Amino acid sequence: MDNNQPTTIHLTDAQRIDWLRLIRSDHVGPRTFRSLINRCGSARAALEQLPELARRGGAAGPGRICSEQDAQREFAASRKIGVRLVAPGEAGYPPRLAGIDDAPPLLGMRGNTTALMQPMIAIVGSRNASGAGLRFAEKLAYDLGDAGFVVASGLARGIDQAAHRASIHSGTLAVLAGGHDRIYPPEHEDLLYALLEHGGAISEMPLGHVPRARDFPRRNRLISGVSLGVVVIEAAHRSGSLITARIAAEQGREVFAVPGSPLDPRAAGTNDLIKQGAALVTEAADVINAVTPIMERPIELPSREPDEITTFDDPDHGDRARIIALLGPSPVGIDDLIRLSATSAAIVRTVLLELELAGRLERHGGGLVSMI
Structure with missing residues (x-):
């Protein structure tokens, strides 16, 4: 049966702790996690940039970043009860789950x-x-x-x-x-x-x-x-x-x-x-x-620690203001934001990432976003 089950990565223990810290930090969900990895190249680099990105998104104060000690404690407590923390593409991670756009970066699994x-x-x-x-x-x-x-x-x-x-x-x-x-x-x-x-x-x-x-x-x-x-x-x-x-x-x-x-x-x-x-x-x-x-179709998994960093341009004040003005409580498509703001996809991605880390943006299915 389902024979096309690829594995794409294997995290070191140090990387696993970094991934755990990032996904347990404030305002970082699965989609934001992937955006940060694509922007920064690694979870460790993303952790260093979180405060500045959230500040640029209008955060009232510094959000909580999961400490290395807390991540180590969760990692040890999980292992004690037989729970493994597995990343998409590693052995044991359900391969079809790994292909969805909001797959958990680390999945606690046992059995x-x-x-x-x-x-x-x-x-x-x-x-x-x-x-x-x-x-x-x-x-x-x-x-x-x-x-x-x-x-x-x-x-x-x-x-x-x-x-x-x-x-x-x-x-x-x-x-x-x-x-x-x-x-x-x-x-x-x-x-x-x-x-x-x-x-x-x-x-x-x-x-x-x-x-x-x-x-x-x-x-x-x-x-x-x-x-x-x-x-x-x-x-x-x-x-x-x-x-x-x-x-x-x-x-x-x-x-x-x-x-x-x-x-x-x-x-x-x-x-x-x-x-x-x-x-x-x-x-x-x-x-x-x-x-x-x-x-019978092969399963293709996206990479979560990319060899090349996706372009995220830094927006100026005018870019940010135009994009924020287009956002509201009703979900709008990211493609529509790019078209209506007359800015690049890289600029829009950056502004949305900043807003999300500031706790001001909600992501929906189908590439839709709205302000909280």
């Missing part, structure tokens, strides 16, 4: 590394699932596992836990919203430990991080990101599973939905997905037949 490199299908759905929904999730997960796929899900109540339990022996991946030592819900801690022998668990959050409501949509992009496709089983309107389906479509993943009774509100979201073009699923073969051609 069976071999399983995490296998082709994955995500199964998500209602926490308040029906008996029929739970039974179908179990059968689908079991059959996909029997066919050689690892089943990915979010360790939540309902459909998630049913899919995990049915695929424990073939391999299943739990994608966590909190730190590895803050399992949610707490009653699934036994399930987590049971699945580690043949599968694994991943999180981008630091140890000790208790998941909050806003962490779950962020977690959902990892569920879809590791996978060839996402199967939604029972999702009401405004369900978090529909967020996962939307993100999956944005990432170019296959979206599948299991039909349900029009009288059951738990099926309203999945039925709508089918109306919108999601592939209808009644058995594992529907999923396998759709993703088999995708598995």
